[in-house]
Amino acid sequence: MADPARAKVNRWLSGLARNSQRWITATVLAGALAGAATIAQMVLLAWLVHQGVIDKVPVSDLTPGFIALLGVLVLRAMGQGLQARFAARCSEQVRRDARRQLHQHWNAAGPVALADTSAASLAREWLDHVDALHGYFARFRPQMMLSVVIPLAILAVVFSLDWLAGIFLVLSAPLIPVFMALVGMGAEKLNQQHFEIVSRLSGQFLDKVRGLTTLQLFGQTGYASRTLEARSDQYRHITMKTLKVAFLSSAVLEFFASVAIAVLAIYIGFGLLGYIEFGPSDELTLFSGLLILLLAPEFFQPLRTLSQHYHDRAAALGAAAELLARLEQPVGETAASEAFDTAPEDALCLKGVSVRYGNGPALFEDLSLSIGSGQVVALTGPSGGGKSTLLHMLAGFIAPSQGSVMVFGEAPGQQPFGWLGQRGFWSQGTWADNLRLTTPEASDIAIETALRQVGLGELIDSRAEGIHSRIAEDGQGLSGGQARRLSLARIFLADYSLILLDEPTAGLDATSEVFILEALRKLSESGKTLVFSTHHQALLTLADRVLIVNNGEVRDA
Amino acid sequence: MPELRPWLKLIFQRKGRLTVGAGLLLGTLLSGIALLALSGWFLTKTALVGLLLAAGVAAYINLYVPGSGIRFFAVSRTVFRYLERVFNHNTVLQLLTDIRVAFFNRLAASPRTQRGARSGAQWLSRLTADVDALDTLYLRLIAPAALAGVVTLLLAGMAWILFDGTTAMMLLVLLSLALMTATWLVYRRTLVASGQVSDQQEQLRAELIEHLEGYAELTAAGRTGKQTALLMRRGLELSRLQAKIDTRAGWHQAISHFLINVAAVLALWLGFQLFSGGLVSGPVLVLLPIALLGLAEVYAMLPEAFSKLGATRAAAQRLNADSNPIHDDSVSQKPGFNVPAPIALSAREITAGYPGYSPLLSHFTLELNHGDTIGIVGVSGSGKSTLADTLAGLLPPVRGTVQSAGCAYLTQATVVFEDTVKANLLLANPSAEDRELWRVLELVELADRFSREADGLETWLGSSGNRLSGGEARRLVLARTLLSPAPVIILDEPFTGVDEATRQRISPHISHWLEGRTVVCLGHGPEALLASGHTLHLG
Incomplete structure (x- = not known):
């Protein structure tokens, strides 16, 4: 896709988003609530462990802490559930808007221009292409904001506990935007490849099914079935070569996430032992150390979720490009013809x-x-x-x-x-x-x-x-x-x-x-x-x- | 779920691959959990030892084992994840081939009458979606659900060893609830809706196509507005249904996640009791809750996948119906080949029509000797193509008998495969030499067209290759039929889309080529036929 074309598609998608901004905001807020509850949950867990293990507080005295923890868990679940609810609601609205635009276009184009395209493809645009926008608005777009907000909040907490640990986190995820681009490039290539191959294989398969009667008439179904298998295998080998490279980018994300946890664990452990003689590590306690450890995976989780939703984006961009091409098809100039008086007969x-x-x-x-x-x-x-x-x-x-x-x-x-x-x-x-x-x-x-x-x-x-x-x-x-x-x-x-x-x-x-x-x-x-x-x-x-x-x-x- | 059985059987034929794939997935999940749990254990241990050291008490800690363990799990998680993705992606592509080939074979083995009208573009696109739904059955549903069960049991076992039986049992109950919520419960709660979605989608698609086909009439009558409102409402109902499924999957995921978190909290609570009794050390006390928190990742993919199980089942049901592998000999019977010479084709007192529908033709008798040619003329709807199907043995007669010495049949529909010119032609006679191929192409005046192409007979046809015009495609499939060595040739509207001048030029050549063979040629008018001995009129 050429860049100006993509920019146009993005503008159109943003336009659709504006109409449902209310629901997108609600989705992000619910996600942020879940994120905040997650942080609170980890704080309480680390605090309870510290109280019980280090300060040897009897468990009965910790009951309020446990009750608060359960409350936070309820909040977190509420946030997660509401996020799904609002996301679904948002996509409902977006799809309605997109379909209304299509109807307006059909109306403006008129029956003659419309007859140039088969009814089946127009129906597919209305139904399937519009449905393909769902994942982008319900999942990808809100997650894009959440994958900035939540890691930043976690980073703030970690910095307040131990700035060196915070620096470790920042270093392991050099810059969130860079990371996102990295994820994006890999995921995009992967998706493209996958979609292309799958659609080519579907094409081959449908071609044979379509001509099944002819194949049967000539007694050639066995041959066709073998061709189908051979072609699929051939495609698979080609795809796997590129996929092996494409998967590396998600492996990189995974690697940084794992290494960050390992490095933090070892740094905090040594800090707690008092082996580290510089930086803030002498102030580390089990509470702060454990909390940093518990928050580390949560720091990367939004990014990992985002990379999982990347195929939603790819599917939506593809569908949106086709929808936009339809909507931008010129409709006959409707320069209002001048009325004139006509004889009554x-x-x-x-x-x-x-x-x-x-x-x-x-x-x-x-x-x-x-x-x-x-x-x-x-x-x-x-x-x-x-x-x-x-x-x-x-x-x-x-x-x-x-x-x-x-x-x-x-x-x-x-x-x-x-x-x-x-x-x-x-x-x-x-x-x-x-x-x-x-x-x-x-x-x-x-x-x-x-x-x-x-x-x-x-x-x-x-x-x-x-x-x-x-x-x-x-x-x-x-x-x-x-x-x-x-x-x-x-x-x-x-x-x-x-x-x-x-x-x-x-x-x-x-x-x-x-x-x-x-x-x-x-x-x-x-x-x-x-x-x-x-x-x-x-x-x-x-x-x-x-x-x-x-x-x-x-x-x- | 009996409708999934044949497909599951097919999938599980690749036991080795599936096991390795599941093993890699398990490795990934366990490495993730172990990394966090071990780190938690290590921190607590160092904190306690650190306190002792600070208090001046001599204490010893083995840094080497946990340190290298942490590093190992950090690397193994990445490596397992990468290998798992590459390997399982390969598996999915392989299953995709298996399922398609198997489905194609089933379809090829089922009688054509069963497919009936199912051949339109709509049916084909539905078919693709249905087959796609099965491709990922293993990787999205079976493997993650099974592994979630395995990891859950492992953690419960760990709780038994490190804590005690009561803790293990309580955790097992909570986690089973979480697992049920993420799988079975989601599936039950979305079953009806996800079945409805695919039905409504197809219904709405049909309505949209009707709306568009009648757009001129509706616009003239000033009714498009009302119709649009109706379609919009139906579209909204459909999105509401989809939203309902998504919302339910979301809530179930939240609840299942909540239960996992509660299990972690419970483990901590019970752990404190054991800790204060001196039965459990501090580091071990921390290890279990953290491991339980890691379970959330294992369960996370389940609710969404299970919310689609209803749709997957519906898809499998439709595929099974499309390709019912019942071999009914009375249905798939080919016309007998042992007709006494000199008869080449005989139809006695046949009634032709599709089962379940009123017959289009009855008491039809036709007997052709070797070398006879006959033309059959009838307007559309007179049962011409049904008769051709019956004579060719594609459609068994409702009554009466059809016998032939073996025939080649050019159907009314033009079928060109996405393949080379050569492969398209060879279908009719796999042993034909290139010389013969060029000869039949010459007959239909296509030889020049392809000799101009760089690839000649290897020219690729179809959507991604060289597009043929309607008339060219018709002539190509005509050439294919002419290549067949069968003694009887049945041609249904041989010249559809072929322009008048070309038809007049090629028709005598074709007649000449077919001399000595038995030819039945059907068309809407005498001008659409080859020259023939005599002509029958239908209808």
């Missing part, structure tokens, strides 16, 4: 409209057009001539670069209208659910009538529960033609004044074609304004007006 008006994509040549130049209310208009012409662009503009899915479009005296898309794309769509759920997607208040009778209008009556009659049976009940779903008819049924049900259809009969089986032609005729008879693109002769006959769209020109046939 006109349903659709275009005035001085130009369309161009990027710096390419203009698709339409200074186009003006009006379509009367209740008219049935067919757009025809060669493919690539601009039929779909014109329809998309009337639908408000794309905005013209210049000029304006008015639909019933308003900007396009202000009022609901009917749209039938080349692919009808249906969702899991019943027939009724599917029709209520666009018309929630429709009655059962209206739904059934609409389905019969498009020739789906027979199909629902064959189902036990009629319109309340699930569409995919037989596991087959709908054919392309049936799905398009279902979409048309929605349009019937909703009673829109304007209906736009993109090649409504292209690639359909004969039955579906007949029903769609019949349905469009009924719609036109009921006075709706219909605009469709088509090459189909029967549809052209149905139209009151045929417009030939070619090379940026629109003229009556």
Whole structure:
């Protein structure tokens, strides 16, 4: 990842963090409480040991100390539990914000631009990529602060007890930021390597699973399985070479932590024996010595936890980079087209409209057009001539670069209208659910009538529960033609004044074609304004007006 | 957990590796605990001796043994940790291979009908996630939990030897509680939720895809806002569920950690009693509580891992269902090869369809002699591909019999593997020579395309290599089928995505190449077929 790109990703992540700052702060505070309780716990433990072993205080006299210790332990557990609770809450908020941003982008991009990316990848971004942010906000970010705060607090305590021991600690962790960078570099490389290999192996595996039928047909599954194994082994050997080096960085952290404890133990031991004749060691007691020893592992613990959370960061950065690329995808300029007065008998008006994509040549130049209310208009012409662009503009899915479009005296898309794309769509759920997607208040009778209008009556009659049976009940779903008819049924049900259809009969089986032609005729008879693109002769006959769209020109046939 | 059994069996096949890995992990954990415990013992000892020395009493302390012990454990902890990470990472990658290969073999052995519609991108991505969940089963769950148990018992044993039986028993009770909290209890308390998470995720994914597919219609109807609100709410429900699991794992970890700390405090309290009775020396009194504090690190990874066990079980369940290794001969039966000459392919009174669904085709009879060619035309949905699957023996007929002299089948879906051109072609005839490969590539007009590549037949295809256009990919898999020496060739929509001009040029060559063989060619219209003796219309 290039540096400016990474900086951008970091900025975006920080922006998300700002909205949930409350919860991040709460997480850090809870973690700090646990840290403070840990220090208190070690102080009390060391004190109790000193009292009991050195000062020979009878155990019954130490009861208050023990009770205080238990209290501190409860506090520590509370801090730990609350930290987990707040962290989870924070990530909840972050994910909601990120998803809202995606929805806003989808909305701004519009259906046409959105169709460039497969629905499955957009869904993966919304679901999996956003979920990948979780660990970063819930664990890594708070831990980053805690791994500064807690070691500093411990250092302060140790310095107050014995400054030489404090210096040992500082020396063993030369500088916390340097340490963190060291951990980061190693962990990052390790993660990258690991993710890359695992995803490559997954790719190999999925490739074979995807083509399993073909492999079976040719009797080659055994060969494929051996290839899979050989490739995996090959990858493993390559990864292990780099991993051996990458793990060294975490070993370094481990080494410093271990050596610091050993050095402190030996220094304090010799100090207590009085063998050390310089520095503050003659003031050491079992209390201060033991406390320093008990605090030493706690000094390194936050850093070690941080390095464990490094994969959260790597995963989040990867996901965030992709999310950001999506969010930054340019959406069509929505320069508000100027409203203008239209004649009341006109349903659709275009005035001085130009369309161009990027710096390419203009698709339409200074186009003006009006379509009367209740008219049935067919757009025809060669493919690539601009039929779909014109329809998309009337639908408000794309905005013209210049000029304006008015639909019933308003900007396009202000009022609901009917749209039938080349692919009808249906969702899991019943027939009724599917029709209520666009018309929630429709009655059962209206739904059934609409389905019969498009020739789906027979199909629902064959189902036990009629319109309340699930569409995919037989596991087959709908054919392309049936799905398009279902979409048309929605349009019937909703009673829109304007209906736009993109090649409504292209690639359909004969039955579906007949029903769609019949349905469009009924719609036109009921006075709706219909605009469709088509090459189909029967549809052209149905139209009151045929417009030939070619090379940026629109003229009556 | 019966659904995990086959996978555990697979994992435990590598007993040697797992034992060594666990041994290294144990070494790491024990070195950490020993370093602290010994240091605590050493400090107390030196403090006591120091007091005596200060008071002018002659006292002796062996500095050499504890000193070198401390240094040894400091180094051994680092070394064990490093070795453990390298070794166990290698194990994980190895298990990953084992599990994938085993799963692939199971999948290959299970009848295709069982996979049914499970082949979409969604199914594949779910599959990856499920398989990944099993990879780390050993390293995240089994090994740490088992080792936590071992270390706990060792510490209890140490308490018995150094302190007394009562202390050991009380500590064992407390630590068992802590261990239960960190493992079984977390698992029980998150079981329902973590099962729900993966279900809800897939449900929500399906809803999102529907939303996006219907985006134009919904935008036109002005309904995207409502739908968005609905999706946001479902997304929030899902994150709440995930947050619930995380929170519960967090609290259980806190409680388990608390219990360990209480055990350390209890050891100190009981130790004081023994100390005042002169049964235990000061240094030993300090040693045990400090060792117990070190146990926290051993338990620390457990709650999070166990909060995912429910999801892992669900994943294993799905994988088992995907690849049920039941060998039902009536289902996986291949069409008989002993058809009497001159018949090459015969289908008698067959009813074709997927089990459980209404048949798409019934009373279909077809008999082809060697050298016959036939075209079958039908619109989509007429059962064309189902018939092709049945004739090819992929799908057993619901009724009737299919017999063939052995066939090669070009399915409607174009399958190009991420591999070389050569490997892709050789699938159909592993013994074919390069000359023959170039010959079939020439037939479909791809020979020029690959002879221009530096690697020729070794050109890598697929996502990371050379991308083929849809038409090129179709022609490549067509060439693969043509390479097969099978007497019967079944081609389902051979020219999908191939442009008109190319199709017209290559079609006669292919017909010529297949002369003398039995060819069944299916398509949505006569123009999509090879020239054939006669044509059947379906539907």
